[in-house]
Amino acid sequence: MTAPASSAVPPDVTVVGIGADGWDGLTRASRAALCEAEVLIGGARQLALLPDECAGERVAWPTPLRPAVPALLAAHAGRRIAVLASGDPMHFGVGRALAEVLGAGVLGAGVLGAEALGTEALGTGVPRALPRVLPHPSSVSYACARLGWPQEDIEVISVVGRPVARIAAALYEGRRLLVLSAGAGTPGEVATLLRERGFGPSRLRVLEQLGGERERSYGATADDWPHPPGDPLNIVAVECVRDPDGLRLGAVPGLPDTAYEHDGQLTKRHVRAATLAALAPAPGELLWDIGGGAGSVAVEWLRTYPACRAVTVERDPERAARIARNAERLGVPGLRVVTGTAPGALEGLPAPDAVFVGGGLTAPGLLDACWAALPEGGRLVANTVTLESEALLADRYRRHGGELVRLAVAHAVPVGGFTGWRQAMPVTQWSVRKGGPAPAAPSPPVAGDDA
Structure with missing residues (x-):
């Protein structure tokens, strides 16, 4: 007789x-956990x-x-598993994936307790169990210690x-960045990006093999970067310095229109700032940007917080390609661009979580x-400049409130010798x-009001 999934032995996992x-x-x-483990991943x-004294079965990721995480853990259920991670496993490390798969939750066992977390199956017949995490100083801790950076x-x-x-979204005068490298070529790629984004004078320092016997560091400005690829285990420190002639971008919505490549189909700066304020992005939320144009609303939604997500829908393939270029240049290459006509x-x-309709109303x-796609509490913002679309919005306002x-904007321009x-x-x-407040009932006319 096959035992139910809830009776399966959960994996005993320690992350080192x-x-x-x-x-x-x-x-x-940490040494004891590794020596006692039956499986080393x-x-x-x-x-x-x-060393050889760690005699457990060695399994490479x-x-x-x-x-691969759920199936790999399920394959070794009932055995003592030690998972190796670089530095602090919970800082951009494999610890996050293990915690999510094993059900540790965002508050951790110390707050919730194992009983509160339940035994929901992994999808492989194995119930959840909390991982034990034994952290080591992260490369970020080492780098800050070497550089004297808080x-x-x-x-x-x-x-x-x-x-x-992604680095482009964090480039501000005087800002200090630590870039966790993908390999030996990352420092050169970072220097190239800084030059292309108007931050060539920025100072870079590469720190290799931090905490090890072969630790070393070297640096230069992005403009003058002379170094060939070095050790693949490195972190790049950046002190941002903007080129005096470079375009200055702020940290809030309403970037200069000149920050975008466009063909005239662009939500202009002041209206864009008001639109983002109405959309009210929050960490982790997803935006649909319909009728993307140049993609400016979706781009600035993503720039508000790294965890924000966005999909832009644009029917014109040339504009869709332009949106992707704008997103990459402004540091949000994760913007998903769908080429097609809404609503199909x-x-x-x-x-x-929110929808912006900038075209095709x-x-x-x-x-x-x-409206049907939005959950309760979701927001919808629609902009138009035509009477036909305005009539649609007025009708929806009567039905749904909000x-x-x-929005009217005027710019000062030369008029002869004046302004x-x-x-x-x-x-x-x-x-x-x-799900917001119901539409307000129209007020009765007051004597003297225009008909």
Whole structure:
């Protein structure tokens, strides 16, 4: 008779952080966990650091790592497993994947306790169990110690399995960055990106094999970077210095229009800032940007917080390609660009937390599809400059409530030898939260009001 999944023996997992100093740098508890383990899982480089007294079966991580975790743990259920991780396993390390798969949750066992976490199956017949984590100083800790940089004042960006273009979103005058490298070529790639983004004067320092016998460091400015690829185990420290002639980008929505490549289809700066304020992005939320144009709203949604996500839908292939270029240049290469016409192109997309409609409002069924896709509490913002679309928004405002505003911007321009105002086309904006307050009843007319 086959035992139910809930009676299966959960994996006994200890995650051990290890540095470039190898076995000599480990604590007594970490050494004991590795010596007692029946299975040792890690990268080939990490496994090679262990002495023969660690007699457990050695298993190298497959590639890609993340999808293989549940099956690999299930295959060794009931055995003592030690997983090797670089430095601090919970800082851009494999500890996160193990905690999520094994069900540790964001508060950890110390707060919730094992009983509160339950025994939901992994999908392989194995119940959940909390991993034990034994951290080692991370490369970030070592780097800050060597550089004299307070950790709380720096930004850490990983390009391990991620595009180097992500760094561009963190480039601000005077900012200090630590880049977790993907390999020996990363320092040169970082220097190239800094030059291309107008931060060539920035100072770079590469720190290799931190904490090990072969530790060394070297540096130069991005403009004058002379170094060939070195050791693949490195971290890149960046002190950001903007070129005096470079375009200055702020940390809030409303980037200069000149920051974007566009053909005129662009939500302009002041309206864009008001639109992002109405959309109210929060960490981890997903935006649908429909009628992307130049992709500016989705790009600035993503720049508000690294964990934000966005999908932009654009029917014109040339504009879709332009959106992707804008996203990469401005440091958010994770923007997903869907080439197609809404509402048909919305099918199969993950449910949004917010929707922005910047074009195609009159497409049959578009607003209905967006409203249906939103969960309770989700936000929808739509902009238009045409009377036909404005009539649609006015109707939805009567039905669903929210806020209906008209945004008007005028720019000072030369008028002969003087200066006058040039009015841009006014934008009508409807913003609403699903499940928000009911539409207000119209006020009765007051004597003296215009008919």
